[in-house]
Amino acid sequence: MQNNVDWPSVWAVSPEQLLETARSLVQRAYAPYSRFPVGAALLTEKMEVFGGCNIENGSYGLTICAERVAIGNWRCRSDAPILAIAIVAADIGPCYPCGACRQVLQEFAPDVKVLLEDWENGKKPLLLPMQDLYPYPFRP
Ligand code: THU
Numbered sequence: 402m403q404n405n406v407d408w409p410s411v412w413a414v415s416p417e418q419l420l421e422t423a424r425s426l427v428q429r430a431y432a433p434y435s436r437f438p439v440g441a442a443l444l445t446e447k448m449e450v451f452g453g454c455n456i457e458n459g460s461y462g463l464t465i466c467a468e469r470v471a472i473g474n475w476r477c478r479s480d481a482p483i484l485a486i487a488i489v490a491a492d493i494g495p496c497y498p499c500g501a502c503r504q505v506l507q508e509f510a511p512d513v514k515v516l517l518e519d520w521e522n523g524k525k526p527l528l529l530p531m532q533d534l535y536p537y538p539f540r541p
Contacts, residue, residue: 404529404530404533405527405528405529406514406528406529406530407528408485408514408516408528412444412448412484412485413448414444414448414450416485416487416516416526416528419442419444419450419485419487419516420442420487420489420516420518420526422440422442422450422452422487423440423441423442423452423467423487423488423489424440424489425440425452426440426441426442426452426453426454426467426489427439427440427454427489427490427491428440429454430454430455430456430467430491431454431455431456431457432455432457433457434457434459434461434464435457435464437455437490437491437492438454438455438490438491439454439455439466439467439488439489439490439491439496440452440453440454440467440488440489440490441453441454441466441467441468441470441471441486441487441488441489442471442486442487443471443472443475443483443485443486443487443510443513444483444484444485444486444487445475445479445481445482445483445484446481446482446483446484447479447481449475449478449479449481451471451474451475451478451479452470452471452474453466453467453468453469453470453471453472453473453474454467454470455467455470456470466498466499466501466502467488468486468488468498468502468505468506469501469502469505471486472505472506472509475509476509482510483509483510483513484510484513484514485513485514485515485516485528486498486506486510486513486514486515486516487516487517488515488516488517489517489518493520494517494518494519494520494521495517495518495519495520495527496517496518497517497534498515498534500535503531503534503535503538504535504538504539506531506535507531507535507538508538510531511531511532511538512530512531512532513531514528514529514530514531515527515528515529515530515531515534516528517529
């Protein structure tokens with residue numbers, strides 16, 4: 402199921418701009434073990450952009466995904482609700498967020514739109530509602 406939704410025209414940051422920020426953050430990834438660099442960029446209601454990249458560790462399980470680094474950056478500096486998050490990998494598109502990141506994203510942004518490159522589809526990006534990616538989240 403791929404329920405592509407529209408990017409609201411009132412948002413002053415374009416999907417291409419958000420993807421470009423995520424692409425630039427792929428360059429900041431620290432991924433010497435998986436060699437799978439990822440960048441993420443999230444957009445808030447105030448049109449702020451916060452980014453992240455994956456940060457691996459020699460103790461592999463301590464790895465942090467790009468999306469969760471972006472959430473940490475946002476949480477430290479903004480109270481504005483999250484509207485969208487772009488996720489880009491060096492070697493594949495779309496790079497869907499992992500299950501752990503879906504759980505973390507829905508905690509802060511249950512209605513976030515997830516923007517992904519689609520290399521198979523004439524480069525037209527995918528924009529997927531969180532509810533489709535993660536319909537039954539754990540909530541205590
Ligand atoms: N990774 C992310 O950064 N985000 C995802 O949603 C999936 C996986 C990272 C974790 C690890 O550093 C590498 O990609 C390979 O799993």
